[in-house]
Amino acid sequence: MSSRTPRARRTPRAPRTPAPVPFTFTFDGRPVTALPGQSVAAALWSAGILAWRTTRHGGAPRGAFCGIGTCYDCLATVNGRPNRRACLLPARPGDAVTTQEGTGHDR
Amino acid sequence: MTADLAVVGAGPAGLTAAATAARLGLDVTLLDAAQRPGGQLYRHPAGGPVPRPVRRLVRRLDRVTHLPHHHVWTVVRDGDTWLLHAVAGPDEAPAAVRARAVLLATGAYERQLPFPGWTLPGVVGAGGAQAMLKGGLALPGTGAPPAGTGPGAGGRIVVAGSGPLLLAVATTLAAAGARVPVLVEASGPAAYARHAAALARNPAKLFQGALYGGALLHRTTRLLTRHAVTAAHGTTRLEAVTVTRLDPDWRPVPGTGRRVPCDALAVGHGLVPQLELATGLGCATRRTPDGTPAVEVDAEQRTSVPGLWAAGETCGVGGAELASAEGEIAALSVAGRRPPAAAARRRARLRAFADALAAAHRPGPGWTDWLDGATEVCRCEEVTAARIRAAVTDLGARDARSVKLLTRAGMGWCQGRTCGPAVARLAGRDPAPDRRPLSCPVPLSQLAQPPGAEK
Structure with missing residues (x-):
């Protein structure tokens, strides 16, 4: 009985969750790597990108601020649709994220 | 179908309440804006493990109708029941839930x-x-x-x-x-x-x-x-x-x-309670020691509106332990059980602690001296401190609402959630309870014909 224990321990343990497989989407045409379940904002942050919107009046750069969907600073245009909250929206393979200028309807 | 209880928010308060009410035999629907249960505190990535403090509660959700990614934008009285309207999923599909009782556990956001x-x-x-x-x-x-x-x-x-x-x-x-x-x-x-x-x-x-x-x-x-x-x-x-x-x-x-x-x-x-569903329904509020409005509840977490309970940060910011205690008391009350005296004592002790912390971290009035005239106080509408001060000193605005009408501060996408406390202070006031008819942006098509409204 005791001799079997070491053998059992040597058996490789199956990983509890499979390693997440990264995928890519584009930001203003550049490829960005994301992990499944990551928000668009988190993936952009991970790529070192901090701003993906310019304001309507001053044209100032903005990105994620509150991180929980409250402040609406992180609005981005995703697959042609403006005003998506990047901090809430899960990134999906092949998404085309573009900098939102002003209301997103200006051009 | 009518649920016995609809819980809004799957943080520590909402999760505890939903699990407790289900254990007591109630038919419970739990709606949450996030994809994963746990609220802001126990937020975790998709595919990752559920944080240990809420693992037990999340396992007990198998007896609860859990509707993740459902952002409730309004709750209305409909005869003897409540009708909760939500936008669901990344594509913002309309959804509605009918329930005999509602528990608001909508949490807090950052000041x-x-x-x-x-x-x-x-x-x-x-x-x-x-x-x-x-x-x-x-x-x-x-x-x-x-x-x-x-x-x-x-x-x-x-x-x-x-x-x-x-x-x-x-x-x-x-x-x-x-x-x-x-x-x-x-x-x-x-x-x-x-x-x-x-x-x-x-x-x-x-x-x-x-x-x-x-x-x-x-x-x-x-x-x-x-x-x-x-x-x-x-x-x-x-x-x-x-x-x-x-x-x-x-x-x-x-x-x-x-x-x-x-x-x-x-x-x-610090954090401020997320109140718009509660104030929209006419719930009485109280002012916490840091000057922030919170939902007023009695010993059983009942709000001033019959059939409507509240628990957690909605009733004043106090952390996960207090939220959980309040969630349990609320669930017992909804089920018609008297909460045990020990639970009431625990709640009182944790609430006193939370109030002491709130008082210790209440923003001092001198913070407005950090601002220069060009500082954008309202991030959405890009309204500067100089314009807000002009509205107050030159145009006679005495509260955040008048400042908003004069300058658009607080009129943008976030509906004043981000700048509200600051604008109120610049106008010389403590912030008033939020009044927002819709708690999040809703597609016009859903406003025109919300599901379930025909009944």
């Missing part, structure tokens, strides 16, 4: 006080930075995924503001590989001393604080109390902050500012 440069990319909410790290595995400003050895590990993140959340945020960021050169807290030790009795009755909480403090010491973070970040510097992104000593009223002491280079700033001044 922000503006300062010059706070709109620069790289300046993020402290709670937001933590949420993005927990839920999205991303660090602000540095580009480092914490699990790996990304290029940004070692990026410098200053943590600043006020409140017990800051220690937790600094610890989380440091553990993920960021360098936190300084933690800047606007309150001083004297503020704690005034509430020593209530604080000392909660040794577990004090221990938690000591633990966070200890972990930080090992990571060479400097703690500066009675200081604030009074300016952020950079052109297209944050490059440095100015850290200034404050007097007891949070007024900056002239000549004490010094520049600290950094890649990101995580800033926040």
Whole structure:
């Protein structure tokens, strides 16, 4: 009985969750790597990108601020649709994220 | 189909209430704006493990109808029942739930006080930075995924503001590989001393604080109390902050500012209850010791509106333990059971602790001296402090609502959630309870014909 224990321990343990497989989407045409379940904002942050919107009046750069969907600073245009909250929206393979200028309807 | 109880919010309060009510035999529907249960505190990435403190509760959700990614935008009385309207999923599909009783456990969001440069990319909410790290595995400003050895590990993140959340945020960021050169807290030790009795009755909480403090010491973070970040510097992104000593009223002491280079700033001044569903239904509110409105509840977590209960941060910010205690009491009450005396005592003790913390971290009136005229107080509508002050001094605005009508401050996408406390203070008032007919943006088509309304 005791001799079997070491053998059992040597058996490789199956990983509890499979390693997440990264995928890519584009930001203003550049490829960005994301992990499944990551928000668009988190993936952009991970790529070192901090701003993906310019304001309507001053044209100032903005990105994620509150991180929980409250402040609406992180609005981005995703697959042609403006005003998506990047901090809430899960990134999906092949998404085309573009900098939102002003209301997103200006051009 | 009509549920016995609809719970709005799947944080510690909502999860505890839903699990408890289901155990008591009620048919429970739990609606939550997020994809994963746990709320802001126990946020976790898709595919990742459920955080240990809520694992047991999440397992008990198998007896609950859990509707994730359902953002409830309004609750209306419909005869003997309540009708909850939500936008569901990333494509914002309409959804409706009917229930005999409703528990609001809508949580809180971060209070922000503006300062010059706070709109620069790289300046993020402290709670937001933590949420993005927990839920999205991303660090602000540095580009480092914490699990790996990304290029940004070692990026410098200053943590600043006020409140017990800051220690937790600094610890989380440091553990993920960021360098936190300084933690800047606007309150001083004297503020704690005034509430020593209530604080000392909660040794577990004090221990938690000591633990966070200890972990930080090992990571060479400097703690500066009675200081604030009074300016952020950079052109297209944050490059440095100015850290200034404050007097007891949070007024900056002239000549004490010094520049600290950094890649990101995580800033926040405590949490404020998320109230619009409750106030929209006419629930009475109270003012917590930091001047913030919260839903008023009785000993059984009943609001002033029959059939409507509230629990957790909605009733005043107090942390997960208190939220859980309130959730359990509320569920018992909905099921017609009297909450045990021990639960009531625990709630009272934790609430006293929360009130003492709130009082100790109440923003001092002098913070408005951080502003210069060009500081954008309302981030959505880009309204400067100079315009708001002109509305107050030249045009006679006496509250946030008049300022909004005159300047558009608070009229943008976030509906004043971000700038509301600051605008109210600039108008010389404590913030009023939120009044927002819709708690989130709703497609016009759903307003025209919400599902379930035909009945």
